[in-house]
Amino acid sequence: xxxxxxxxxxxxxxxxxxxxxxxxxxxxxxxxxxxxxxxxxxxxxxxxxxxxxxxxxxxxxxxxxxxxxxxxxxxxxxxxxxxxxxxxxxxxxxxxxxxxxxxxx
Amino acid sequence: xxxxxxxxxxxxxxxxxxxxxxxxxxxxxxxxxxxxxxxxxxxxxxxxxxxxxxxxxxxxxxxxxxxxxxxxxxxxxxxxxxxxxxxxxxxxxxxxxxxxxxxxxxxxxxxxxxxxxxxxxxxxxxxxxxxxxxxxxxxxxxxxxxxxxxxxxxxxxxxxxxxxxxxxxxxxx
Numbered sequence: 586x587x588x589x590x591x592x593x594x595x596x597x598x599x600x601x602x603x604x605x606x607x608x609x610x611x612x613x614x615x616x617x618x619x620x621x622x623x624x625x626x627x628x629x630x631x632x633x634x635x636x637x638x639x640x641x642x643x644x645x646x647x648x649x650x651x652x653x654x655x656x657x658x659x660x661x662x663x664x665x666x667x668x669x670x671x672x673x674x675x676x677x678x679x680x681x682x683x684x685x686x687x688x689x690x
Numbered sequence: 691x692x693x694x695x696x697x698x699x700x701x702x703x704x705x706x707x708x709x710x711x712x713x714x715x716x717x718x719x720x721x722x723x724x725x726x727x728x729x730x731x732x733x734x735x736x737x738x739x740x741x742x743x744x745x746x747x748x749x750x751x752x753x754x755x756x757x758x759x760x761x762x763x764x765x766x767x768x769x770x771x772x773x774x775x776x777x778x779x780x781x782x783x784x785x786x787x788x789x790x791x792x793x794x795x796x797x798x799x800x801x802x803x804x805x806x807x808x809x810x811x812x813x814x815x816x817x818x819x820x821x822x823x824x825x826x827x828x829x830x831x832x833x834x835x836x837x838x839x840x841x842x843x844x845x846x847x848x849x850x851x852x853x854x855x856x857x858x859x860x861x862x863x
Contacts, residue, residue: 671742
């Protein structure tokens with residue numbers, strides 16, 4: 586585990602750059618994480634997904650899969666692919682400061 | 691991904707989502723109509739789509755059962771001819787055994803929060819998968835196109851499939 590600097594804050598990350606400490610993330614960090622992966626603006630719809638992931642992680646102790654974000658979080662799958670292009674599951678997790686989802690589906 | 695245009699963050703470690711690699715393409719061929727053989731391609735297709743890979747699924751022969759409205763909700767699993775169940779094969783012939791095995795498998799799949807086949811196909815289609823039905827199989831089973839689920843884009847022949855799978859990685863199930 587190493588550290589990196591996002592928005593002048595030192596945070597713990599894994600080898601790939603995903604944050605590893607739940608409590609080191611805060612909402613003001615999200616726009617910087619998003620910008621780093623090419624998402625220039627976080628809309629209300631982005632926030633709905635990010636907040637769902639954060640809350641769900643507390644309950645489940647693992648990152649929600651796309652299906653869960655759709656089924657439990659109520660955000661249509663198609664929309665997730667628009668908000669977080671191409672790889673929504675990983676990108677959402679990154680912006681929310683969570684590990685990549687572990688589940689296959 | 692580099693973010694050298696932001697000098698203050700130049701040292702940040704950011705995951706490489708490989709967004710520039712846009713040319714990967716996968717085609718799955720579903721040729722089986724049993725419950726247990728429906729899932730492998732769907733799960734792999736889901737993974738491919740999640741990774742941003744262009745994904746096509748071609749349903750041929752018994753695989754057509756997966757996208758036929760009449761049968762797609764009622765795929766079955768049998769222990770007959772499947773020694774990997776580690777059950778005496780004679781049991782498989784007892785009336786009701788296939789229904790019971792099917793019920794058990796559906797329960798196991800549901801416990802993993804994996805959807806049933808029709809819902810799974812809708813989800814994959816929402817994720818951008820292209821679903822194709824095999825012309826010869828449709829003709830052989832005497833099906834009309836409106837007997838196939840709405841998400842199927844078209845009924846295509848083998849030449850068309852070979853053409854669209856040009857430069858794709860093909861997985862036959």
